[in-house]
Amino acid sequence: MIEQITEQQFSEFYDAVIIGAGNGGLVAAATLALKGAKVLLLERHNLPGGFASSFVRGRFEFETSLHELADYGPSTNKGGIRALFEDKFNLDSEFIEVPEAFRLILTDPNEGIDVVMPFGIEEFLEAIEKEVPGSKDSVKKFFDLGRDITNATAYLGATRGNPDQSVLLKEHSNFLKTTAYTVDDVQNALNIPEKARKILNAYWVYLGLPTSRVNCTIFTVMTYVYMLRKAYIPKNRSHDFTTALDAKIREFGGKIEYNTKVEKILVENGKVIGVETSNGDKIKTNHVVCNASPTLTYNKLIYPKSEVPEIAYKEINARSHAVSTFVVYMGLDASTEELGLKDYSYFIYKNMDTDELYESLNELKTPKVQATICLNSAIPDCSPPGTCILSITTAFLPGVWDNVKPEDYFKIKNKIAEELIDNFEKATGTSIKDHIEEIEIATPQTCARFTGTYNGIVYGYEPDPWDSFIPRLMSMNDEKHIEGLEFCGGFGKRCHGYSSSLKDGETAALLTLQDLIKKGELKNE
Amino acid sequence: MNGEDKKELKVKIKGGIRDLIAFAKLVPKRRKRFQRASSEPITSDPINEFANKLHPKKQHLIIDEIRDETKSTKTIKAVPDLDSGTNSLAYFRPGQYLSLKVEVNGVRITRPYSISSSPTDALKGFYEITIRKVEDGFLTTNIWDKWKVGKKITCSDPEGFFYYEPLRDKNHIVAIAGGSGIAPFRSMAKEIIETNIDVKLTLIYGSADEEDIIFYEEFKELEKTYPNKIKVVIVLSCDEVNLEGCETGFITANLIKKYIDANECSFFICGPQIMYDFVENQLKEFNLPPKRIRREAYGEVKEIINLSGFPKEVADNAFKIKVHIGSLIEEIPAKASETILVALEKANLNPPSSCRSGECGFCRSLLISGKIYVNPISDWRRAADKKFNFFHPCSSYPVSDLEIKIPRTR
Numbered sequence: 001m002i003e004q005i006t007e008q009q010f011s012e013f014y015d016a017v018i019i020g021a022g023n024g025g026l027v028a029a030a031t032l033a034l035k036g037a038k039v040l041l042l043e044r045h046n047l048p049g050g051f052a053s054s055f056v057r058g059r060f061e062f063e064t065s066l067h068e069l070a071d072y073g074p075s076t077n078k079g080g081i082r083a084l085f086e087d088k089f090n091l092d093s094e095f096i097e098v099p100e101a102f103r104l105i106l107t108d109p110n111e112g113i114d115v116v117m118p119f120g121i122e123e124f125l126e127a128i129e130k131e132v133p134g135s136k137d138s139v140k141k142f143f144d145l146g147r148d149i150t151n152a153t154a155y156l157g158a159t160r161g162n163p164d165q166s167v168l169l170k171e172h173s174n175f176l177k178t179t180a181y182t183v184d185d186v187q188n189a190l191n192i193p194e195k196a197r198k199i200l201n202a203y204w205v206y207l208g209l210p211t212s213r214v215n216c217t218i219f220t221v222m223t224y225v226y227m228l229r230k231a232y233i234p235k236n237r238s239h240d241f242t243t244a245l246d247a248k249i250r251e252f253g254g255k256i257e258y259n260t261k262v263e264k265i266l267v268e269n270g271k272v273i274g275v276e277t278s279n280g281d282k283i284k285t286n287h288v289v290c291n292a293s294p295t296l297t298y299n300k301l302i303y304p305k306s307e308v309p310e311i312a313y314k315e316i317n318a319r320s321h322a323v324s325t326f327v328v329y330m331g332l333d334a335s336t337e338e339l340g341l342k343d344y345s346y347f348i349y350k351n352m353d354t355d356e357l358y359e360s361l362n363e364l365k366t367p368k369v370q371a372t373i374c375l376n377s378a379i380p381d382c383s384p385p386g387t388c389i390l391s392i393t394t395a396f397l398p399g400v401w402d403n404v405k406p407e408d409y410f411k412i413k414n415k416i417a418e419e420l421i422d423n424f425e426k427a428t429g430t431s432i433k434d435h436i437e438e439i440e441i442a443t444p445q446t447c448a449r450f451t452g453t454y455n456g457i458v459y460g461y462e463p464d465p466w467d468s469f470i471p472r473l474m475s476m477n478d479e480k481h482i483e484g485l486e487f488c489g490g491f492g493k494r495c496h497g498y499s500s501s502l503k504d505g506e507t508a509a510l511l512t513l514q515d516l517i518k519k520g521e522l523k524n525e
Numbered sequence: 526m527n528g529e530d531k532k533e534l535k536v537k538i539k540g541g542i543r544d545l546i547a548f549a550k551l552v553p554k555r556r557k558r559f560q561r562a563s564s565e566p567i568t569s570d571p572i573n574e575f576a577n578k579l580h581p582k583k584q585h586l587i588i589d590e591i592r593d594e595t596k597s598t599k600t601i602k603a604v605p606d607l608d609s610g611t612n613s614l615a616y617f618r619p620g621q622y623l624s625l626k627v628e629v630n631g632v633r634i635t636r637p638y639s640i641s642s643s644p645t646d647a648l649k650g651f652y653e654i655t656i657r658k659v660e661d662g663f664l665t666t667n668i669w670d671k672w673k674v675g676k677k678i679t680c681s682d683p684e685g686f687f688y689y690e691p692l693r694d695k696n697h698i699v700a701i702a703g704g705s706g707i708a709p710f711r712s713m714a715k716e717i718i719e720t721n722i723d724v725k726l727t728l729i730y731g732s733a734d735e736e737d738i739i740f741y742e743e744f745k746e747l748e749k750t751y752p753n754k755i756k757v758v759i760v761l762s763c764d765e766v767n768l769e770g771c772e773t774g775f776i777t778a779n780l781i782k783k784y785i786d787a788n789e790c791s792f793f794i795c796g797p798q799i800m801y802d803f804v805e806n807q808l809k810e811f812n813l814p815p816k817r818i819r820r821e822a823y824g825e826v827k828e829i830i831n832l833s834g835f836p837k838e839v840a841d842n843a844f845k846i847k848v849h850i851g852s853l854i855e856e857i858p859a860k861a862s863e864t865i866l867v868a869l870e871k872a873n874l875n876p877p878s879s880c881r882s883g884e885c886g887f888c889r890s891l892l893i894s895g896k897i898y899v900n901p902i903s904d905w906r907r908a909a910d911k912k913f914n915f916f917h918p919c920s921s922y923p924v925s926d927l928e929i930k931i932p933r934t935r
Binding site: 007008009010011012044046047054055056057058059061092141144145148169173174176177178179180181185186189190236237239240243244246247257258259260261278279281295298299305308310311313314315316317318324333401402403404406407409410414417418421433436437438439444445446447448449452454455456465466467470471474475478 | 538579
C-alpha cells in the first residue's frame with residue numbers, strides 16, 4: 001500500500017511557512033497573507049485552533065478552553081483583539097459580553113468569602129469597598145498602576161522597542177519601578193488590605209503562578225484590562241473564530257494544509273531554508289513562523305541538530321514549564337434556573353494562600369483550585385432549552401501525570417473529576433451530578449493528543465518577573481538564534497493566554513514581513 | 526490611551542533608585558540565568574508518549590486466530606505486528622471500536638468494528654473483533670474469502686463514545702443488542718467481571734434464530750458464575766423456538782419491563798438500523814430522559830434515498846467532484862446515492878475516515894462549491910463548520926457537481 005501519494009506533496013517555494021494553526025499561527029498566517037506574502041500554514045490536527053476549538057457530544061457543542069477573552073472590548077471601547085479581528089481582518093465571528101467579572105468562593109470555613117464581582121473599574125472599586133471597607137483607595141492605586149503600565153507598553157510598542165529613555169523615566173516611571181517585582185511585592189507596597197487582596201487576586205489562576213512569584217506587570221495589566229474592557233466569549237465557541245480565521249487566510253490568498261505535521265525545520269548556516277513534513281512534503285522557504293514552543297522546536301524540529309546553538313538549550317532549561325489543564329466538560333439536562341446557577345465564572349479555591357494552592361497542582365490528587373464556567377449564563381441558547389453546559393477546569397504542573405499507566409488512567413481522571421464536581425456542588429449549594437447527560441474529561445494527555453504541545457503544557461513558560469512579557473520582549477533580538485525563525489503563541493513573547501497568543505501571532509508576522517521587505521523578497525505595499 | 530483623571534501615582538517598592546536598578550538588571554540577570562543553565566537537550570516527553578500509546582496514529586496487527594461463532598459470524602483475534610513497529614496494543618474503554626484500514630480489490634477503505642475483547646485482553650496482547658457477513662458486502666466477502674491466520678492488518682486507535690461512564694450512567698446497564706451488535710457488550714461484560722466494576726449488566730439480545738446467537742455459551746457461563754452481575758435475556762424472532770428460557774418475538778417495552786426497572790437503568794443499544802427504530806419506539810413508553818439511552822453510531826445509513834429531505838429527484842444522478850488534496854487537484858465521479866467518502870475511496874484518494882457515521886470528524890472537508898445533502902441523523906458538525914461550509918464526507922451526499930478540499934491521511 002502506498003502510504004503517501006507523491007503527487008499530493010508540496011514542493012513549491014513559499015515566502016513563509018507557518019507551523020501550527022493555534023491562535024498565534026492563525027493570526028500570523030492571516031497577517032502575512034493580507035500583506036501579500038505567499039504563505040502556507042501547516043497543522044498536524046485536522047482542525048484549526050489548537051486549544052481554541054470545540055467538540056460535539058450528543059446535543060452539546062463544548063468550548064474547549066476559553067474562559068474569557070481579554071482585550072476584546074465593546075464596540076465603543078475596542079481592545080486590541082477586537083481591532084485586529086474587526087478592523088484588520090473583517091472577521092465573520094460574533095463575540096458576547098461576559099455578564100460579571102467572577103464569583104469567588106473560598107471553601108475553607110475560616111475564610112468566609114463568597115462574592116460576585118462586577119466588571120468596570122468604578123463598579124469593582126465600589127464592590128470591594130463594600131466587602132472590605134477602607135480598601136478602595138489602595139485598590140484604586142493598583143488599577144492606576146495597571147493604567148500606567150498599559151500606557152507604558154503602548155509607548156514601547158509605538159517606539160518599536162526603542163523607547164526614549166528620558167521619556168520612559170519621566171512618563172512611565174511606575175512601569176519601570178514595578179516591572180522587576182512580583183504581585184506580592186507591589187501589593188505590599190500599595191498597602192492593600194489582606195482581604196481585599198484575596199478578592200483582587202482571584203484571577204491568579206489564569207497565570208498559573210502564586211502571587212509570591214508571578215510578575216506584577218502581567219498580572220496588573222490583565223486585571224486592569226478585564227475591568228476596563230470586560231471579557232468576551234465567542235457566541236459559537238472558539239471553533240467559530242478560528243474557522244473564520246481559516247476562511248480569511250484562504251480569502252487573502254494563503255494556503256492551509258491540515259493533517260500535516262512538520263517533522264523538520266531545515267536550517268543551513270544558521271538560516272531557515274525549508275521544512276519537511278510527515279506527508280513527505282519538502283517545502284522551500286526562508287521564513288518560518290512557529291506556533292510550537294521553543295522547547296519542541298529546538299529539541300525536535302531543527303534539522304540538522306548541529307544548527308541548534310548551545311544557548312538555545314540553556315534558555316529552555318533555565319525557564320520553568322508551566323501547567324497543563326484538566327477539564328471536566330458537562331452537558332446537563334436541566335436549565336441554569338432549575339439548577340440555581342446564576343453566575344458565569346466561578347473561582348473556587350480552598351483559600352487564597354496561592355502558594356498552597358499552587359503546590360496542590362503538583363500532586364496526582366484533586367487540586368484545591370477550580371475555575372468553572374457556566375456557558376449559558378453568558379449565552380443562554382448555547383445548548384438546547386432545558387439544558388446547560390458547565391465546565392470545570394483545574395491544572396497540573398509538569399511531571400504529575402508522568403507515571404500514570406493506561407489501565408489506571410480512566411479511573412484516576414474519573415476520580416479527580418468526581419471530586420471537582422463534589423467541590424463545586426458543595427461550594428455553590430447546587431446539585432449537578434444527577435443531571436449529567438454528556439461528560440468528557442480532558443487531561444494533560446488529552447492536551448498533548450490534540451495539539452502535540454510539549455508535555456501537554458498549556459500555559460507556556462511561567463511568568464516570573466525575569467521571564468514575564470517585558471523581559472521577553474526586551475530580549476527578543478538577543479534570543480533569536482536562527483535567521484528566518486520567529487516564534488508565536490502561548491510560549492511566545494507575550495506569555496500565554498488567548499489575547500496574548502493572538503497578538504503574538506501578529507507581532508511574529510510583522511517581524512517576518514519586515515525581514516521579507518528588507519531582503520527584497522517582498523515588496524512593501 | 527486613557528489619559529482620564531491621571532492623578533499622580535508614585536509607586537515605591539524598595540526605594541526609587543533601587544527599583545530602577547532592579548529594572549535595569551532584569552535582562553542581564555535573565556541572561557545570567559541562561560548562562561548558568563544546563564545545555565542538555567530534552568529527549569523525553571512522557572505525556573506525548575502516553576498520548577501516542579493510548580491513541581497511536583495506526584496499529585499494525587497480525588491475525589492470530591479466526592473463530593467461527595455462527596454460520597455467518599467470525600471472531601478475529603489479532604496480536605501486535607512487531608515487525609511493523611507495533612509493540613503493544615492501545616488500551617481502551619469497553620464499547621469502543623477500531624477502524625480497520627484495508628485494501629479490497631485495489632480500493633483502500635476503512636470500516637469501524639467494535640472491539641469484542643476486553644481492555645485487559647489488550648494489555649495481555651490481543652484484540653478481538655466480531656464480524657458478521659453482509660450479503661454481497663464489499664469487505665466481508667473479501668474477509669470470508671481471503672483472511673487467514675498470519676494476515677497483516679492495519680487499524681486505528683480505539684475510538685468512539687459508546688462506553689459506560691460511571692459519572693453519568695446508572696450502575697445497571699441494560700444492553701440491547703441485535704446481531705453482531707453484541708460485540709461491544711461482550712467487551713463490557715468481560716471488563717465488569719475482570720476488573721470487578723460495581724455495575725450490573727442485563728443483556729437483552731435479539732436474534733433471528735437460535736443458530737444466529739453469538740457468544741451464547743460464553744454469556745450463559747458468565748450469568749451462571751456471576752448472577753449478581755450478568756443477566757442474559759435471549760429474544761428470538763423466528764417462528765419455531767427450541768431454546769430453553771428464551772423470549773420470543775421482538776424486544777418490546779413489555780418484555781423489557783419483565784426484567785428490569787427502566788427508571789433505574791442506563792440503556793445501551795447496538796445493532797442494525799431497523800432495530801434502533803423499533804427499540805427506541807418501545808423505550809418511549811418509559812419516558813426516559815435522553816441521558817439514559819445511548820446508541821452506538823449508526824454507521825453508513827442504508828437506502829439513503831428513503832430518508833426525509835433527501836432530494837429524490839437526483840437519486841439516480843451521477844456527478845463530478847473536483848477534489849483538492851494536498852497540492853493535487855483531481856476530478857472524480859460520484860453517485861447521489863453514495864456518500865462522498867465512498868466516492869473518494871473508489872477514486873483511491875485515501876481520505877482519512879474513522880467512524881463513518883458523521884460523528885468523529887476525521888474526514889472533515891471544505892465544500893468550495895456545489896450542493897450536498899447531509900444525512901440529518903448523522904450530522905454531528907460543529908456550528909461554525911456549518912457556517913463556513915465544512916462537512917463530513919462520510920455522512921454527506923452530492924446533489925450537484927462539487928468542488929471540495931479534503932485533508933490528506935496523516
